[in-house]
Amino acid sequence: MKVVPAKFYVGRPEVVARxxxxxxxxxxxxxxxxxxxxxxxxxxxxxDDPASHSFPxxxxxxxxxxxxxxxxxxxxxxxxxxxxNVSCEPDGQAxxxxxxxxxxxxxxxxxxxxxxxxxGASPRLLTSGPGxxxxxxGIMRDGINGMDLTSPKSVLQIADDGYVPEGVxxxxxxxxxxxxxxxxxxxxxxNKSVSK
DNA sequence: GGAGCGATGTCCT
DNA sequence: GGACATCGCTCCG
Numbered sequence: 278m279k280v281v282p283a284k285f286y287v288g289r290p291e292v293v294a295r296x297x298x299x300x301x302x303x304x305x306x307x308x309x310x311x312x313x314x315x316x317x318x319x320x321x322x323x324x325d326d327p328a329s330h331s332f333p334x335x336x337x338x339x340x341x342x343x344x345x346x347x348x349x350x351x352x353x354x355x356x357x358x359x360x361x362n363v364s365c366e367p368d369g370q371a372x373x374x375x376x377x378x379x380x381x382x383x384x385x386x387x388x389x390x391x392x393x394x395x396x397g398a399s400p401r402l403l404t405s406g407p408g409x410x411x412x413x414x415g416i417m418r419d420g421i422n423g424m425d426l427t428s429p430k431s432v433l434q435i436a437d438d439g440y441v442p443e444g445v446x447x448x449x450x451x452x453x454x455x456x457x458x459x460x461x462x463x464x465x466x467x468n469k470s471v472s473k
Numbered sequence: 474g475g476a477g478c479g480a481t482g483t484c485c486t
Numbered sequence: 487g488g489a490c491a492t493c494g495c496t497c498c499g
Contacts, residue, residue, distance in 0.1 A: 319491070328491070338484060356481025358492050375491060408492050453491055 286346035290320035313379030323371035327455040331371030358408030379404035388413040
C-alpha cells in the first residue's frame, strides 16, 4: 500500500475522479487508522463549470482549488456539514474532485462513535454521503483544509493497495442546481456504500 | 421505502 | 439577504 503521488492529481478532474475509484482514504487520529475505500466521486471543473465553487474566480474560500494538486479542500455547507475534495490540475488552475462515498475498511467502531451511532451500526450509514464520510473520519475545516494528501506525514492521505474496480458507472452529479446534466459523477457499479 | 421539509453557518452579492 | 456539492426525521402507504 503506497501513498498516491502529487502527479496523479495534475490531470483533468473528470479523469482523476474516475481513477480515484478503488483507492483508499487513510485518516490517522492518534494511534488509530480509519480507512475507507473510495466508491463514489464527482468532478468539479474550473472557470467553465457553473456548479463548481471555483466558477466565480479566486476567493478566500476556494483558494485551495486554485493551488497545487493533491491538497484537501474542505468546505462547510447547509450550516452543519463538511465536504471533502482534492485539488486537481497544475498550480494556478482550478479544479477538484468531491469524495461522495466510501466503503468502510478499518476502524468501523470509531467511525460509528464519531457519527454518533451505536457500535455495530450498518456500515452503509457510516460513510455513504459526502457529509457522512467527513463526520466518520473526523474531518472539518480547521486543520484539514489545504493539507497535502500526498505526504506520508499527513494525517489524511490517499493510498493505493492495487485494488481495481470491476465496473464503473457514470451519471450526472447529485444535489446541484446548475450544470446538473453533465456526466461527472463516477461510482463503482453495484457497490452497496454508494450514496442515494 | 419514498416524498417532503426543517435545521443551521458561511460566503458572496 | 439569499443560496447552498446535505442529512435525518416525519408522515404516508
